[in-house]
Amino acid sequence: MVKEECKALLDALSKVTACYRHMVLTIGGTSDSQNLREELKKTRQKAQELAVANRNKLTAVLKDKTVSKEDKAEFERLWVIFSTCMEILEIDMRRALELGQEFPLNVPKKHLIQTGMSGGTSGVAARAMSVQNMKYEAEHNIDVVDLKDLENEINQVGEMMYEMEMKVNVPQWTVEAKQDPGAELKSTISVGASSIGMISVEENKSFCDISKVLAGIIFSAVLIIAIVLAVCVVKLS
Amino acid sequence: MERVIVSMQDPDMGIKMRNQRLLITVIPHAMTGNDIVEWLIQKYAISEEESLHLGNLLVKHGYIYPLKDPRSLVLRADDSPYRFQTPYFWTSSKWPATELDYAIYLAKKNIRKQGDLIDHEKDNYNLLHKRINHTWDFVVMQAREQLRAAKQRRKGDRIVIDCQEQAYWLVNRPPPGALNVMEHGPERRNCHISRVQLPENTDYYKREIECCRKAMGRTRVKSSICLEGYIKFNEQYVPHDPIMSGCLPSNPWITDDTTYWAMNAPTVTTPTKLRVERWGFSFSELLGDTLGRRQLLEFLKKEFSAENLSFWEACEELRYGEQARIADIVDSIYQQFLAPGATRWVNIDSKTMERTLEGIKMPHRYVMDDAQMHIYMLMKKDSYPRFLKSELYRSLLAEAVMPPETKKRVFPFMRKQRHSSPSPALLLPTGEPEA
Numbered sequence: 001m002v003k004e005e006c007k008a009l010l011d012a013l014s015k016v017t018a019c020y021r022h023m024v025l026t027i028g029g030t031s032d033s034q035n036l037r038e039e040l041k042k043t044r045q046k047a048q049e050l051a052v053a054n055r056n057k058l059t060a061v062l063k064d065k066t067v068s069k070e071d072k073a074e075f076e077r078l079w080v081i082f083s084t085c086m087e088i089l090e091i092d093m094r095r096a097l098e099l100g101q102e103f104p105l106n107v108p109k110k111h112l113i114q115t116g117m118s119g120g121t122s123g124v125a126a127r128a129m130s131v132q133n134m135k136y137e138a139e140h141n142i143d144v145v146d147l148k149d150l151e152n153e154i155n156q157v158g159e160m161m162y163e164m165e166m167k168v169n170v171p172q173w174t175v176e177a178k179q180d181p182g183a184e185l186k187s188t189i190s191v192g193a194s195s196i197g198m199i200s201v202e203e204n205k206s207f208c209d210i211s212k213v214l215a216g217i218i219f220s221a222v223l224i225i226a227i228v229l230a231v232c233v234v235k236l237s
Numbered sequence: 238m239e240r241v242i243v244s245m246q247d248p249d250m251g252i253k254m255r256n257q258r259l260l261i262t263v264i265p266h267a268m269t270g271n272d273i274v275e276w277l278i279q280k281y282a283i284s285e286e287e288s289l290h291l292g293n294l295l296v297k298h299g300y301i302y303p304l305k306d307p308r309s310l311v312l313r314a315d316d317s318p319y320r321f322q323t324p325y326f327w328t329s330s331k332w333p334a335t336e337l338d339y340a341i342y343l344a345k346k347n348i349r350k351q352g353d354l355i356d357h358e359k360d361n362y363n364l365l366h367k368r369i370n371h372t373w374d375f376v377v378m379q380a381r382e383q384l385r386a387a388k389q390r391r392k393g394d395r396i397v398i399d400c401q402e403q404a405y406w407l408v409n410r411p412p413p414g415a416l417n418v419m420e421h422g423p424e425r426r427n428c429h430i431s432r433v434q435l436p437e438n439t440d441y442y443k444r445e446i447e448c449c450r451k452a453m454g455r456t457r458v459k460s461s462i463c464l465e466g467y468i469k470f471n472e473q474y475v476p477h478d479p480i481m482s483g484c485l486p487s488n489p490w491i492t493d494d495t496t497y498w499a500m501n502a503p504t505v506t507t508p509t510k511l512r513v514e515r516w517g518f519s520f521s522e523l524l525g526d527t528l529g530r531r532q533l534l535e536f537l538k539k540e541f542s543a544e545n546l547s548f549w550e551a552c553e554e555l556r557y558g559e560q561a562r563i564a565d566i567v568d569s570i571y572q573q574f575l576a577p578g579a580t581r582w583v584n585i586d587s588k589t590m591e592r593t594l595e596g597i598k599m600p601h602r603y604v605m606d607d608a609q610m611h612i613y614m615l616m617k618k619d620s621y622p623r624f625l626k627s628e629l630y631r632s633l634l635a636e637a638v639m640p641p642e643t644k645k646r647v648f649p650f651m652r653k654q655r656h657s658s659p660s661p662a663l664l665l666p667t668g669e670p671e672a
Contacts, residue, residue, distance in 0.1 A: 014379055014382050015382050015386075018383040021383065022383065022386045025325045025326075026323065080375075081375040088337070088379070091335075099324055114254055114265075114321055115320065115321055115323045116321075116397040117323075119390055119394045121389075123390060124390065172371045174371075175371040176370060178374055
């Protein structure tokens, strides 16, 4: 079904955009590295491929006159989501360019900001590329070399968006969201709500919790000793 | 600010980093407020107060964020821990925080906190849902995806990312009542426009010399003379100024009585006394006032020189009239006033007449300027003094109306009587309004 295919493509694009945004966040920080720059490049290219595929599919459908009204509305909604995604992608690419220029990696005088991040972003990149493990094969100065490509790609994306605006006439304000406010809470995926929720809770109470936890540990230790003693008493008697 | 931050990162000369200990995880790159203040003092050789202020600015603009009490963006010069913000989240007017991003952040927070948002965040959330309703599905999708992407990182990093994002949005969307650093005043013109460098060769200097010579040759009036004239003007006009001397019957802005405006309308049957007096001040006052002009016309008719005023008025029409009608107007003026044997021939001296007739061949807005000025001066020097001495003017003065001041209702318990047209000038020195 065309609708399902479109949706799947759009989901994939959304996933890659989120991963790209996540990686751009770490440029300039301490977990920045040549690997990160390579990951950015690969993710970006994947995003562009998906974008082109999305665009082709959606324009084909929207140009099709035989589509029913509800379907058309649905496709218009998907189109609006697609164009917003592209906007975000373009902004992130521009920021990546700017940050990449400001924080070149091999210059000893320019220091990276100590943001407190210590791990790498390979997991995120693997998710974006839909592979198990990332392979790194680029040269040592990819951060500088890549910037030129990045500029070209930004121009390409800009042109693509302009074309999209001109060719497809979907007024954004006619699209209504399917989801009410708070819809994300009803998602079946717990999205680590428990684990991430716990982290923020932990964060706030971290400095006063230590004493409480110690008290808990002592209490449970005493309890265990009491149980052991009781068992011994029972056994001996 | 960014350079300060970058120089803080120097492994030798920068700030000493400590580790932040949470329950299980240890996150590096934390520093105390004290560290920051001392480093600033050392690096820039400034006083402690200044360094504290500078550090505060850094925190308020989001380059450093506090770890213990994230909602209060102040720098405390003690052990409270701080951390640097990632460059993506640095405050920049080139990349303002968009509504879309804020919506995604709120959606993520909603998911994480299971619907438990702070009040102003809840309001913003609903507002955004209405405003960017068309991409709301995208917002939800993207929020979920971003959370899933974040799961791929280590726990310590996840905490750091959350803190970073929270700090960023505290700076860019402060809770109501908090200081909003992003507010700038009115946009000032960018002073970085490079000035065009003129080639400083002989032409340039020649022009400069010419300019200076002309400036020296300009007529100047001594300031003593100029100020005297200014004082005289003010003395003459002070009793006529409605604000400085109060206006009769009453100031409409105070009493809501518009009689004053009605009485001083351009076309009114009986002019006020002050108005008629003003006609005596200068010829331009008389001509400028519609009623005055009419009276002057009456007077000139008696003296058989009314054509002067008519000519002057026709020239005014030419000067300020429509471009399309210029040729017509010039023609009619010529026929009526300038042609030999015209019905209302005006008396202009021969030189001016020659020049005007030459000019008429190529009519434009200002052809009649010379002639008009001549006639104006004639009227001013000749007719105007006679007008002021004439019976007509004297009778006008006698008939002119002086409206009485309206009595303000005096409330029984009011301490000060409110006059109906207090003068602000008199209020200030004495502190009590005098009529």
